[in-house]
Amino acid sequence: MSTADNHSDKNLITKKDTVRVRFANGAIKEFKFAAIPAEVDPSNGQISTECPLGRTLLGASVGEKRKYEVLGKEIEVEILEIKKQPEGSLRGL
Numbered sequence: 001m002s003t004a005d006n007h008s009d010k011n012l013i014t015k016k017d018t019v020r021v022r023f024a025n026g027a028i029k030e031f032k033f034a035a036i037p038a039e040v041d042p043s044n045g046q047i048s049t050e051c052p053l054g055r056t057l058l059g060a061s062v063g064e065k066r067k068y069e070v071l072g073k074e075i076e077v078e079i080l081e082i083k084k085q086p087e088g089s090l091r092g093l
Contacts, residue, residue: 013079034047062082
């Protein structure tokens with residue numbers, strides 16, 4: 001059974017969400033998906049759906065641990081919280 005089978009779509013990370021994660025070193029950080037490429041700034045929590053972390057987070061759910069690779073180094077994150085964008089919001093359009 002896949003992860004998607006265990007969770008309804010409303011509990012999975014989408015590009016409209018804000019996500020709080022814990023890295024393997026214990027650091028906790030919050031990320032938002034940038035609506036336009038000019039807003040991408042990972043050091044300030046703005047990531048792209050095209051970056052390794054962004055691709056890794058999409059479709060994940062709270063409590064899930066996922067790994068991604070940057071410059072040959074494997075990095076693990078645990079999803080702590082998903083903050084859903086309110087219905088009808090224009091963010092991300």
